[in-house]
Amino acid sequence: MIKMVLKRLGQTILSLVVVATIIFFMFRLMPGDPTAAVVDPSISTEAREAMIQRLGLDQPLYQQYFSFLSDAVRGDLGRSFYYRRPVMEVIGDKVINTLMLMxxxxxxxxxxxxxxxxYLAWKRGSKKEATLISIALTFRSAPTFWVGMLFIMFFSFRLGWFPHSGMRSSGYEAANTFEVFFSLDFLRHLFLPAVVAGLYFLATPLLMMRNTMLEVLGEDFIEMCHAKGLKEKVILYRHAARNALLPVVTTGALFLGQAIGGQVLIEYVFGWPGLGTEIIQAAQRHDYPLAQASFLLIALMVMIMNFLADLLYSYLDPRITYK
Amino acid sequence: MVKKRNIVAVLLVLVLGLIVVGCGEDEADVSVEGLTQVPEVTMYTTTAEYDPVRYEAAFMVAENWEELGVEVNVRPLEFNSLIERVFDAEEKDFNAFILGWSGRIERLDPDMFLYSNFHSSQDMPGGNNAYGYFSEEYDQLAEAQREEMEIEERQKIVHELQDMLAEDIPKIALYYRDEYQAYNHERFDNFTVMPGEGIYNEWTPVEIEPLTDDTVLEIASTQDLDTLNPMTAQTVWEWKLLRLVYDKLVRLSPDVEPTPSAAEDWEIVDDVTVDVTLRDGMDFHDGEAVTVDDVKFTFDYMLEWGVPYFDTFLNPVDSVEVVADNVVRFNLVEPYAPFITNTLAQIPILPEHIWSDVVDGEEITHPDEWDNPEPIGSGPFKFEYWRRGEEIKLAANEDHFTPPKIDGLLQVLYGHAEGVLGALEQGDADMNAWRFEPLHIEQVRELDHLTLTEAPDIGYYYTGFNLREAPFDNHDFRKAMAHTVDYDTIIDALIHGYGQAGGAGAVLSPANEFWANPDMASYEFDLERAREILEEAGYTWDSTGRLYLPEE
Structure with missing residues (x-):
């Protein structure tokens, strides 16, 4: 077990270096001027030159690359070109909001x-199954911003049940951090975007669960359960479902890994101050340090979650052991 | 940087090589009867996502050029790439482009639009004269207006410069947008509208009067601030707010006249010396007094470290000295006419006791890396908090010499223009920070609790030409092209009629009443006239209608 963990750790580090390298060069190959977003076009040439020097963009590319790597190893991901703040602070400001929503x-x-x-696997072939799958697939295929706008129109503007924008009512007062995130006001703001995003993601676990359930339900031990006279619900959720969970857990873990990147369109429609928009803007503004750090963070999260999913496997299915 | 270029170059050569090999002998003979066809025109514009108006305008302009037999290749580019290709590139690979200059208040002074944009010294990579416009006479006049401290005299020169641009046509202004905003007149009254600034100017928050018990003005915005540090701020968004926290020596009145602010008075001693008397009894928000030393410190500090946003305004300052208890003297390198209206009206006064040891205390290499988490200024509002991505709160500074009549100001962030509209409609927000989309204006008109305000823009959107090579190197060709812009259709179709028509060389918006030349030569939309001009200049067409250059 420990050996396995160490081996996976080594692989993760290696992958991270590869990812970091790709990210580093990818952003620098994009056409466009990194100073265009940092300094106004109406600014004098000397000021622009000075800025290029300060950002280290006048150094040869390989030097920039090695200083990026060595700083990253020391946990220093640099300062955002655009905000001039350490990138971890910029990310830190928004990452909780994104994670809350995701x-x-x-x-x-x-x-x-x-x-x-x-349940659908159990009801295979019924009208109920067809209807529910169609609903899930409709939300999967419809553009999230459009669904979001419909929800806003109906639930916020027509019915006035939920706020249409932001994370909290303006000018709110909170006594502590706990209250900032776990107040009724916050939950009311969270509801619509979370439901719209949830409906969008719904199809993946739903269909995956249904399909693996169908396989599991055909196996002998299910018949055994029937023979024992167990109740349908018990067979379905305690015996069959547990065995069908594995692939869903993997997708769930990968989902968590990517969650940090957020859902830009949903953030946009609901005015949610998340990291997704920040990452897109960083790429657009050629804010290399911020874009690099964000993508590196996403890669790291995906790897960690993948690893955790593997560990979870052995718990869910004791037949799987790691040597 | 060099290496990156190399890689890109190698890739390009490969791709081009493949294309050439693939196409074979496609290079048709362009000469008919020994004449050369007008080379294909490459026109850059923004992407439709970035600005649908500029994107569509490019195609509308191109269509008329094609009508005249000019082949046009419209190429939308991502904004940063566009800026790089137009301003930064050493080799300009475009013939025309569409961009805009936003109407920041300091651009009411004509120096930026006339000097920085067209002086031949600015024709270099990174400079603003991307057109390669060169005229010795223009250069001399542009320098003269900058140094002319007598405003009537300066106005004459500025008018003359505009006449030259209308004649030489290095660019054509396409349209000036009108800025529509709205406020809730059931909650607040007495809003000020300023050209280029709209209602979110520095007077509105100070002068409005609350009509209800809730006296906090809520401003709906789609733009968050990037920073609270005046040394770092790069956009008008920071300044719309920061100038309420920091005092400046001079404020521009709603009629855009310089009026005393932190300065009690100023005296122009001679062309290169200005004495400013500081107002008595001002305090920073932390209780320390504002002194002339703070003023001197601010300018010295900014000059020492460099502030790109203020670069143009600070460059003319040679030194600052304290000459009396309450008087600072500015010594200029050369006469600089916009000194009062731009430099003094823009630079915020920083408290020396806070900024003098920021760099050492915070272990940073440049003051612009500091967060300035709680800005301390002496302005009419005190900073309360900033929840990034959500809202910013300011509270009234009752000890200010122009104390606000409201208790505070809350700037709330919305994801998009529809969100802002919704907030105004539902009464959550009292005004919007930025103009409405044209589509929303009629909707707002229908709402009883909102008052719609209109302010003309002092910025402009334009198509610029590359005068270094054919076809735009030819004066007659440019004159003909000046007749091809269908201003009415552009304004009606693209900005729903909410704007004014531009004109050839018309870089100062008519809203900039004092400086804009009302009698400039104008070129009405008339393709037949364009055809005549080309014909007179010796251009010819072949049987398929393609345009050919005149004989050498």
């Missing part, structure tokens, strides 16, 4: 997806 969406998608998916 985790809520995931909770909605995976809880509903797993339960309903298992």
């Amino acid at each position: 985790l809520s969406a995931m909770l909605i998608a995976y809880v509903i997806g797993i339960l309903v998916g298992a």
